[in-house]
Amino acid sequence: MLDLIxxxxxxxxxxxxxxxxxxxAIHATMTKEEVRSTVGWVGIIVLSPIVGALLYMIAGIxxxxxxxxxxxRALLQGKIRADFAxxxxxxAMVTGKFGQRFRSMKTLGDRVTSHRLTTGxxxxxxxxxxxxxxxxxxxxxxxKRSIILETYIFDRDRIGARFADALIAAxxxxxxxxxxIDAVGARYSVPSVLGMLRDGGVTADVFNGNVIMxxxxxxxxxxxxxxxxxxxGRTAFTGGMNIREGFSSEFSGDKCAFxxxxxxxxxxxxxxVAIAAADWQFASGETLEGEAWTLQPxxxxxxxxxxxxxxxxxxxxxxxxxxxxxxxxxxxxxSSIRIVSPYFLPxxxxxxxxxxxxxxxxxxxxxxxxxxNLVLVDRAMTAxxxxxxKNYCRIWRASGPFNHSKLLVIDGCWAYVGSSNLxxxxxxxxxxxDLEILxxxxxxxxxxxxxxxxxxxxxVTLEGLKARPFPVRFIERVLWLGSPYL
Numbered sequence: 001m002l003d004l005i006x007x008x009x010x011x012x013x014x015x016x017x018x019x020x021x022x023x024x025a026i027h028a029t030m031t032k033e034e035v036r037s038t039v040g041w042v043g044i045i046v047l048s049p050i051v052g053a054l055l056y057m058i059a060g061i062x063x064x065x066x067x068x069x070x071x072x073r074a075l076l077q078g079k080i081r082a083d084f085a086x087x088x089x090x091x092a093m094v095t096g097k098f099g100q101r102f103r104s105m106k107t108l109g110d111r112v113t114s115h116r117l118t119t120g121x122x123x124x125x126x127x128x129x130x131x132x133x134x135x136x137x138x139x140x141x142x143x144k145r146s147i148i149l150e151t152y153i154f155d156r157d158r159i160g161a162r163f164a165d166a167l168i169a170a171x172x173x174x175x176x177x178x179x180x181i182d183a184v185g186a187r188y189s190v191p192s193v194l195g196m197l198r199d200g201g202v203t204a205d206v207f208n209g210n211v212i213m214x215x216x217x218x219x220x221x222x223x224x225x226x227x228x229x230x231x232x233g234r235t236a237f238t239g240g241m242n243i244r245e246g247f248s249s250e251f252s253g254d255k256c257a258f259x260x261x262x263x264x265x266x267x268x269x270x271x272x273v274a275i276a277a278a279d280w281q282f283a284s285g286e287t288l289e290g291e292a293w294t295l296q297p298x299x300x301x302x303x304x305x306x307x308x309x310x311x312x313x314x315x316x317x318x319x320x321x322x323x324x325x326x327x328x329x330x331x332x333x334x335s336s337i338r339i340v341s342p343y344f345l346p347x348x349x350x351x352x353x354x355x356x357x358x359x360x361x362x363x364x365x366x367x368x369x370x371x372x373n374l375v376l377v378d379r380a381m382t383a384x385x386x387x388x389x390k391n392y393c394r395i396w397r398a399s400g401p402f403n404h405s406k407l408l409v410i411d412g413c414w415a416y417v418g419s420s421n422l423x424x425x426x427x428x429x430x431x432x433x434d435l436e437i438l439x440x441x442x443x444x445x446x447x448x449x450x451x452x453x454x455x456x457x458x459x460v461t462l463e464g465l466k467a468r469p470f471p472v473r474f475i476e477r478v479l480w481l482g483s484p485y486l
Contacts, residue, residue, distance in 0.1 A: 017049035024053040083297040087267040120300040121266030129247030132261035153185040153242035156193040168200030176292040183209035225430035260405040271310035307438040314431035340407040345423035355391035383480035396457035
């Protein structure tokens with residue numbers, strides 16, 4: 001048989017390359033929504049016969065199709081549904097307190113997200129890892145019915161051991177506990193904390209953990225970057241903080257990295273449960289049902305001041321949701337846009353929205369760390385600073401240790417916090433969760449934090465960027481070309 005085929009193998013290879021290339025190129029053309037992405041993939045497919053098509057099959061196709069628990073009320077029964085519905089913010093409520101432009105933001109959120117803007121919430125910022133970890137461990141110790149934890153990184157270090165011990169103790173008390181760690185994040189420490197958790201009786205799993213020949217197929221490169229901890233369906237923690245001792249001054253001292261996490265209560269907690277429960281179901285196949293997971297109505301009254309919406313985004317039906325919300329927020333800004341981000345690599349659309357706002361007279365301030373834990377990302381983002389600096393935006397390099405916080409405030413009354421970075425990975429590849437907050441006191445408090453960071457920061461200038469050696473600037477531009485994959 002092989003002897004018969006051997007003389008024709010070049011012809012077979014040619015036919016195979018044409019068929020695979022044509023199929024891949026047609027698929028990319030018909031399914032991609034961005035011209036640059038489509039052209040890039042078609043170019044790879046055409047210029048690299050067979051190999052290009054295989055690369056596209058592995059990394060270019062979004063295969064994640066899942067049943068999403070899109071509404072928290074799907075987890076509720078009977079009378080409780082009406083109780084939760086009474087917390088939904090109305091158009092009149094938002095217009096009366098914040099004006100027509102933020103009613104437009106509510107409309108945008110209603111149309112592009114899976115969750116409602118709700119009243120009756122509380123939110124407290126936790127400034128340091130020590131403060132956040134202490135508050136989280138305290139709530140875990142008080143848990144009576146259920147705990148669900150989803151995180152990107154859960155290191156097996158001294159902080160990770162504290163959390164593992166607390167979760168194991170909760171299981172021994174009879175609490176239902178579920179822990180979901182991203183497959184990539186689980187490998188940040190060796191051995192993984194998963195074995196420690198499972199040995200202690202905790203039900204734990206990894207997100208997107210299929211490994212074939214070193215590749216996580218069929219969902220290569222797609223990660224959960226979400227950080228959600230919900231205790232008894234009443235108290236939640238979310239933000240940018242992973243579980244690792246590098247954020248604890250108790251263990252890291254002066255080298256401790258900074259981050260901002262948030263403790264929330266109210267009806268938005270039910271949405272965070274729904275998001276984490278959908279991810280757990282996708283990863284493990286288990287649907288969280290039963291008395292332990294039944295949500296109770298919030299203790300606050302409907303209409304209470306703080307309005308919050310959970311914004312989930314990811315490479316499934318919620319693709320680019322965070323991107324759309326940010327575009328809307330930049331477009332309604334009148335006086336100020338304040339951004340703190342460790343990895344600031346916005347795409348062309350977001351840059352255009354920011355510089356357009358700045359040209360309208362909006363004060364645009366962007367704070368990034370001087371010390372960055374990802375040097376390649378830092379170099380790549382520096383390469384595009386000039387696009388904003390020459391269009392009236394201001395960029396500041398914050399002093400001190402690395403700051404992993406993700407904070408955004410518009411006009412001192414609208415805030416956006418959570419796990420999303422302003423980079424291609426967070427905006428298109430990762431599963432993220434953020435909070436949209438309408439509350440002037442909270443937004444003003446965030447602005448004061450940003451002002452404090454700016455007061456000791458160094459302003460980035462066009463002159464300073466241009467004065468650096470050409471080889472440095474050239475390397476940064478080369479790294480910038482690969483920014484979608486950093």
